Structures are given as structure tokens and as C-alpha cells.
Amino acid sequence: MTTALWIVLGLLLDGALSRWMVAQVPHWLPVQASAAAPHVDALFALETGIGTFLFVGCVTLILITVLFRRAPKYDMVNGDPIEGNLKLEITWTLLPLLIVALLTWQGIRVNTTLATLGGKQRVSGGTEAMAVSAAATTTGTGALAAPYGPVRVIARQWSWEFVYPEGVRSAELHLPVDQPVQLELVSLDVLHGFYVPAFRLKQDVIPGSVIAYRLTPTREGRYRLRDSLFSGAYFASNQTDVVVESAEGFQTWLREASKQAPHPSWNPARELHERRLRRGDQGWATVPPAPPPLVNVGLDPQASHEA
Amino acid sequence: MSSTSASFDPRVLRAPHPVPGAPDNWKRFFTFNTDAKVIGIQYIALALFFLLVGGLLAMIMRGELITPPADLVDPSVYNGLYTMHGTVMLFLFLFPILNGFNNLLIPPMIGAPDMAFPRLNALAFWLFPLFGTILMVSFFVPGGPSTSGWWAYPPLSTQNPLGLFVNGQFLWILAVALSGVSSIMGAVNFVTTILRMRAPGMGWFRLPIFCWTAVAAQVIQLVGLPVLTGGAVMLLFDLSFGTSFYQPEGGGDPMLYQHFFWFYSHPAVYVMALPVFGIFSELFPVYARKPLFGYEFVAVASFGITFLSLIVWVHHMFYSGTPQWMRNLFMATTMLIAVPTGIKVFAWIATLWRGRLRLTTAMLFCLGGLINFIFAGITGVMLATVPVDIHVGNTYFVVGHFHYVIFNTLTFGVFAAIYHWFPKFTGRLMYEGLGKLHFVLTFVGSTLNFLPMHWAGLMGMPRRVASYDPEFALANVLASLGAFLLGVAMIPFLLNLVSSWARGERASANPWQAIGLEWLLPSPPPLENFEEDVPTVLNGPYGYGLNRPLVADEARYIARANASPAPTPTPASTPRRPEP
Structure with missing residues (x-):
């Protein structure tokens, strides 16, 4: 009892x-x-x-x-000789x-x-990947329909570039809130991972494949976008921000961005690599960073993210 | 040192394995020796050396990660350190040390004189220093060691920045392939020995669980390793000879490698885990003084794990563009592994229940390992759940989970096994005080090191980073402190090993009052264990409190084992059988 x-x-x-x-x-x-x-x-x-x-x-x-069942010192007595119990097992x-x-x-x-993953198209390399992703359109019906996109996500060693349907290019990802958006994920060199912890979403970016991906941001703010699949020397620096804005805010940003002349974005990997070269190229072998993407809106090293 | 050779049974002295105090016995460890007991100690000693190497690499990494920016070493150096840390710990520490235990334990546990193929056994061992040296040499080639992670995913691993033929990645693949060859040789040997060389009367359901798990684990080696080795050879061709198995430009696909790699490398965790489950199943009954609860269930569950481990590999690729149906399928198979492992965990707890616990150092490591394993199992199920894995996969959550398995469970089990069987194979007891200090430091250090990693991962810190955003600083400072504490924990352990070996208290044949064939032999056992006088097994193992004999003529075997080696020469130490 x-x-x-x-x-x-x-x-x-x-x-x-x-x-x-x-x-x-x-x-x-x-x-x-x-x-x-x-x-x-x-x-x-x-x-x-x-x-x-x-x-x-x-x-x-x-x-x-x-x-409660410790044997005292020098106690040689055995425990209860239970060999098993079929019901319990x-x-x-x-x-x-x-x-x-x-x-x-x-x-x-x-x-x-969630149904985040769209189609995956095999390509033979970077040039074809760029052409295929540029030609992509938003597809799908019902839950899979994406009112906005496709936004091309181009991963390199070590930078992110985003190309919007309007032709604007940026080094940080801007998205309108509460609208499903379609992304086309492209890597030009090695494997990368598209990971936004605040979105709880992650998708590898695979050289030789163009991957369609859908997500819906639901909260305005600035969040980290991190490379989640190890991509070489400056992997840790390969992060940028996702900025989720109201529909009007997003349109304003697109308008303002299109007025800016394309320029090389600030790129932390490049800074680290230049520092390494200044110090006599000490360290173990690495490929040099790809040139930073030419974008209308670059990375802002001062911006602070929420998550 | 009071000992002279006079105090040893001549059978023991003829053995090529070390006899504490006997002249020149250490030289035997540097020869191509075919005695399983020498090979076992060779494996364990060299593996422990590499544990120190891997631990040193880990401490440099944790030194880098104690602050957010990359400020201690160049990021490329960090990448090389973490790549080599993983490679050393898996291929040069855990696999070899468990092979060491297989060598020491399987023959005496089943009453065999040695392994089925002693020369193959020695060859398998001597490949280990060879590929160990290759990996260490890779630190000093131009460009440094492999920096592509222990997964070596192409196309990163085939980038070869300096364009040299002999580079760190080349040596890494070579070493891993040689390690695979060595493991296959070992697997053939262990499986054959257990299948063919058991003592009379030792049917499958009288076989100690350690031997069950050894077979279950080595079957995985035989099925999985050819796939990894094939995948690695193709990677080597892509890297060095311009083929394009994994290069999209030539029609290849990098995803192919991931399938080859994980088809073996996920089950590989079970190759390491199963023998440790065997160690837990051996030790809990001894120190709880109870039979193993549900012995048959625990034994058969080993093969449930073997089977399931071979059909779960895609869970490492949930976010690699894997189609939805495949994600769902592999989520289901992965979750199913919780069933056979659950059977084992519950059986161990039931074995403890109503026991009379002796909290020796070995038992403490088992208990700590069991608690850590329950935690690791729960985070493992979380990782099996596709939507959760898509968030925490490739983050520090996985690093935390993996280290809870590989260190907090498996290495705890390895330490327990060392404390438990050290007296059997050296004839000396280890110091309990130093042992308990080692346990406390290890438990606190590993918890501090690996628990906060889960939190960092949930917040979104990717694994393998050399620098990180400041919001992850607290978790990383704690982890680094834990890592340094683990370094400190090795001091009492090493001190204990060396001083016990040299001048520890003489061990009797059965210092833990354990039931098992190996405890019916003198400590250390003679060259060919039971020689021609192999006992006939009458009952299953773990008969604590059941008052049934393990073997026919048990009293005679016990008397014979206790007769030698004796601390001082007595008439009883004269061998009973005439010298041939």
C-alpha cells in the first residue's frame, strides 16, 4: 500500500x-x-x-x-537474485x-x-546554376503558392548574395512579413547551409543542384542568417542578416536599393584573409575568398540582430 | 619492489605479456607479438597516448572558443585542429581501445587460448601505429593537415589549395582507408573467434554480453566498412587523379559521398557503443551483486541495434535536399533504435534495483555513464525528429549530443573497463582514491563541457565555427572551463595507471568476486589462458546469489587460479601440472 x-x-x-x-x-x-x-x-x-x-x-x-542499497564495506552478501520479469520486459x-x-x-x-522543400534541379556547375535559378518562377498552388519570389540565394566561399525579382542585389536578405516567399538556393563552390535560427529553418546549398525553397517570415526584425554546413577557412564569418519588414517597408527598401550603384559589399572573410596575408600568410592552406559580390546594398557591420 | 621471478608461476613467466617485476618484460610490447593479451595492451596503451593527443587538440580549440572572435589561432588552423581532434579521437582512440578490450577479454571470456588468427591480429594492430604516424605526419606537410572536417565532404575536401600531390587531405584519406583495412582484419578475427572457439557447453545463451556485443559490433564493421572504404578511395581519386565521382562539373554529385560516408559512419557509432553496452552489462551485475536483468532480451537487443543501425544513415542528411518521403522513412527507422537501447537501459536499472551496490571506481564510471547515456538518448530522439533536426542539426546541439554519447557514455565505459579489468591483466590493483578523484573530475568536467553546448545549439550556434556572435559567450566559457578540467582529470588517471602498474597492490585471481571464465584464471592469466584444461560451462553468466556453478569442477579452477601468482613463494604456488 x-x-x-x-x-x-x-x-x-x-x-x-x-x-x-x-x-x-x-x-x-x-x-x-x-x-x-x-x-x-x-x-x-x-x-x-x-x-x-x-x-x-x-x-x-x-x-x-x-x-539506500549500498553494501557496507567488507559486506560480501549478494543482492536479490532476480533474473528477469517477462511482463516488465x-x-x-x-x-x-x-x-x-x-x-x-x-x-x-x-x-x-511546413512543406518548405520545392523541387531540386541538377546542373553541371556554377554557370548553369546561375542560368537555371535566374529563369526560375514561383510555382505551386494552394499551400505551396509563393506570392513573392523567387529570390535567388547565391552562396560562395565566403559570402551571401541575394538577387530579387526586381533585379536588386543585396548582401543581406530583405523579406516582406507574412508573405510566403520562394527562394532558389545556389552554391558556386562548395556545400553551404542556409540557416536562420529565428526561422528554425535550415537547408543545405549544394553545388550541382538548384534547390527551390519556401518559407514565410511572420515577425518583423533583424535576424542572423548563418552558414550551417562547414565550408572552409572563413566558414564562421560567413553570416549575414535577414531583415523582415512590413510590405510597405519592403517596397520602400527595394526602391531605395535600386537607386544605389552596385558596389563590393563589406566582407569579413576578405578582411580576415587580408590580415593573414599581412602577417606573412601563416596558417594552414586555404583557397582565397571569392571576390565580394557587387550589390546595391552591402553588409552593415554595425547592425545588431535580435536572434 | 620485493618481487623476484621466483614468486611467479612458471606458466605466467613463459607468457610474453608483462609480468610486473619480471625482467625486461616491457620490451615485449615493441615486438610483432601474436599473443592477444600483448596486442590488447599494445592497443590500449597506444590508444591512451592518442587520447592525450586528441585531448590536447580539444583544449587548444576550447582556448580559441573561450572568446567570441578568432584570436588565438588562424581560422584555418582551428579547422585543422577540429578535423584532427575528431579523427584522432575516433580512429586512434575509441576504435583501437575497444579493439584492445576485444583482444584482452574475448579469449579468456570464452575459454579460448588466443584469437582464431593470431598473425592477422598482430598485423591489424601494427597498421594502427602506421596510420597513426601518417596522421601525425600530416601536421608537418606543406599546407598542414586536413582542414575539411572528419566528414571530409567534397567538394571542400577536394579543393587542394596548394595543388601538391602529397597534402594533408591525401594523407588523411590514406590513414582512414588503412584504419578501415585494419578494422576489417580485426572484425574477421573477433567474429571467427567467438563463433568457433567457445568453451564446451558455452551456447549462445551462456555467452557473456560483452561477447554478444562484440559480434554485433563487428558485423557492422564487415557490412559497413567496405562502403566507406570504397567512398574514400573515390574521394582520393577525385582529389589526386582528377576523376569526378563527386564533382558536378564532371557529372558527379557531392551527395553520393554523403551516402557512402554515413552508411558506415552512423553505424560506426554503434561499433563503439555496443562494446561499451557490453561493458555496462558485465559490470553492473558484479557491483550490484545481482544477475543481469533479462539477460536474453539484453543479448538479442544487441542485434536489433546492429540491424537498425544499418538503415538510419539518411538522418544525417535531413536538410541536404532529401525528399520528404525519405525524411519520414528515416525518421521512423532512427526512432526505432530507441527500443533496443531502451531495453538495455531499463535492464541495467532493474539490475541495480534491490542490489547491494559496491561503489568502486569502475561502478561509479558505469553509473555516471548510464545517467549520461539516458540524457544522450533523449537528445538523440529529438535529433531524429525531422523538424527539430532541421533547426538544431549542424549546431552545437549535435556537438553536445555526440559528446554525451562518445565521451560521457562510451569513454566513461572505457574508463570503467580499465579499472575493472586492470588487475586481471596486470596482476595489480589500481588505487581507489586516485580513481575516485579521476571520476569526480571527469564527471564535473564533462558535464560543464558538454551540457551548455546543447543550449548554444538551440540558440543557433553552428558547429565547427572558429568564432561566434557574443550571445553564445556564456555557454562557451563554461564549455572551455569544463574542457580544461577534463585535462586536469587525466593527471590522477595517468598517475594511477603508471604507479599501480609499477608498484600497485598484488591482485588476487578474482578481486571483485566476479563470475566469469576470465576470473577463473590467475591474474595475469597464463599465455594460453586455460591451456588444455578448458572448463565445461554449465550455466549462463551473472549467476550472483543463485548458488549455481558456472563451470564443472569450479572449485578446482578457483584453487588453481588462486595458487598463482602468490605475493610470496609458498608451496601452493608450485604448478599442479608437470612442465612439458
């Missing part, structure tokens, strides 16, 4: 602790700035809850034995199976909702 009480009490406490952990989840994550973010975070919170419950449960059992085979089935089902559901 008392054992049952202890078990119920323990499970209740464990449940309360797990709920508390779920409540902490938003503090561990950047702001939610895309339509995908709430879905991803909900799934992560669900897993945090289940995970905490299991972790605390298991660790409590271990700690109970460590605290079947339970702890089926229970994880049920949990992962639930999580898989939820994962597939969210995957279907």
Missing part, C-alpha cells in the same frame, strides 16, 4: 517537474520569426516533456539504489515503441505542414 502511494507521489512529482521544464523551453530558443517556428517549438516542447519525465524517472530509480519494449510511434506521427504531420 505504502509502495503504491510512493509510486503515485513520485509519478505526480515527475509530471510536475516535466511540465515545468516544458514551460522553460521558450527561454532556450530564439524568437519565433517564421510560420515554421511554432510547429518546431511545439514538437521540441513535447519531446522535452516526455524526455524529462523519463530522465527524471530513471535517474530517481538509480539514485534510490545508490543511496515486454512493457518496456512496447512503451518506447508507442512513444516513438507518437513522435514519428507528429514529426510527419509537422513535415507535411
